[in-house]
Amino acid sequence: MGITYEDFLDLDYEPTDEDLVCTFRIDPATGMSTEAAASRVASESSNGTWAALQTGADFTDMGATTFDIDGDLIRVAYPAGLFEPGNMPQVLSCIAGNIMGMKAVDTIRLLDCEWPESVVSAYPGPLYGSSVREEIFGVTDRPITATVPKPKVGLSTAAHAQVGYDAWVGGVDLLKDDENLTDQAFNPFSDRLTESLSLRDDAEDETGEKKSYLINVTADTQTMLDRVDEVAAQGGEYVMVDIITAGWAGLQTVRERTEKHGLAIHAHRAMHAAFDRLPAHGVSMRVLAQVSRLCGVDQLHTGTAGLGKLANEDTVGINEWLAGDLHGATDVLPVASGGLHPGLLPDLLDATGTNVCVQLGGGIHGHPDGTRAGAVALRSAIDAYVEGRAITEAAEETPELAVALDKWGTETPR
C-alpha cells in the first residue's frame, strides 16, 4: 500500500455528517493544474507530503479529500478522526497550516468551514453569548454600548477610570480597555481594576443602571489566568482577550477558567487583518469568527459593515453566522467598532440589527464637550433608533447629540 497526492482528489466522494468541510479559493502556481494543486491542498493539510509514501498495516487513513472543484473554489472534506477533540491549535495546523505557504499555489484562502457535530461538541462554545445583554445588563430591546478611552495608552489609572465614570454616567454600559493596554507602568492592571470597579459602583448608584468593565487580561497564559481570578475576586463580570495575538491555546485555557467564575469573554481581534485583509490569501474573518465561537468567546469584534475606519469584510454575513444554529452552541454577540460616531448609527443598526454591542472611542471622547456629552449623544441616538425615531428628531431634545451630528454628520472617517 502507498499514498501519493493524487489519492486526495475524488470528485465522486460525498462528504459524511462526520466530515469537516472547508472551502478554499486557490490560485495554482504557474504550470500546475487546478486538480493537481487541489489534491496537494488536501494532502498537505491531512496526512500526505510531496513524496509518495509506503503505508503498512499499522496505519489509520486520516487523509482529506478534495471532492469539489468549481473554478478557483475547491471543497475539501476532512475525517473527524483527524482532529484531536477540543484542540483548536491542532485543527488549524491541519486546515490553515503548511498549505498557507505551499509552492503549489500562488495564493490560497480558507473561506468557510462547515463544522460537524462530532467536532463542535468537543468545544465549550460561549457561556453567555448575546444573552449578556439581558443577564448582565437586564436589557432586551437595545444594543449594549461600550467605550474605549483615547488616547489608547498613556492615561494614568485615575484618568482612565475617570473617563470610564464619565462615560458610564452619560449612558454607556461598558468601559473597555484598548487592545494595547494591559499592565504598563503608567497604568498598572491591578490598580486599574480596583479603581475602575469602584467608580463603576458609583456610576451604578448614580444612574440606577448596571455598568461593567472589559479589562484586558492579555498576557502569557499563566498571567492571564491570574488576572481572570483577580477580576472575579474584585467583582467584575467580563475579561477582554486579544484573541489573535494571545493565540487560541491561551484563549481555550482562559475559557476554562472563566467558566469557573461565570465571567464573560470580550474578544478583541487585533492582528486579524494579517490573515484576512488580502482577499486572495490567508484565513477569512468568517473562519476566525467560527473558531472564536467554538473556543467560547461571548462578544467578538466583527466590523462596521463598511461604515467605520477599518477595512471590513462581510460584517453582516459573519454576524448572521454567529447568530445561527451550530449544533446547539450558544451564539456570539457581535461588536461593531472602529471609527463609529452617533451619525453612523442608523445605517449601522439597519445593517446589523439591534442584537449587537456598539463601541465608540473617538466618537465619544472626540465630542467637543467631552466624554460625558459624547456618551449622552450615543445613548440618545441608540434610544431614538430603538423607538423608531430619526436621530435628527432626538437631537432637537438632546443638545449633546446635536453637537455630535453637527461635528461629524454621517461621514465615514479614515
Ligand SMILES: O=C(COP(=O)(O)O)[C@H](O)[C@H](O)COP(=O)(O)O
Ligand atoms: O479602538 C478601537 C476603536 O476605536 P475608535 O472607536 O476610536 O475608532 C478598536 O480597537 C477597533 O474598533 C478595532 O477594530 P475592529 O473592531 O474592526 O476589530
Ligand SMILES: [Mg+2]
Ligand atoms: Mg482599539
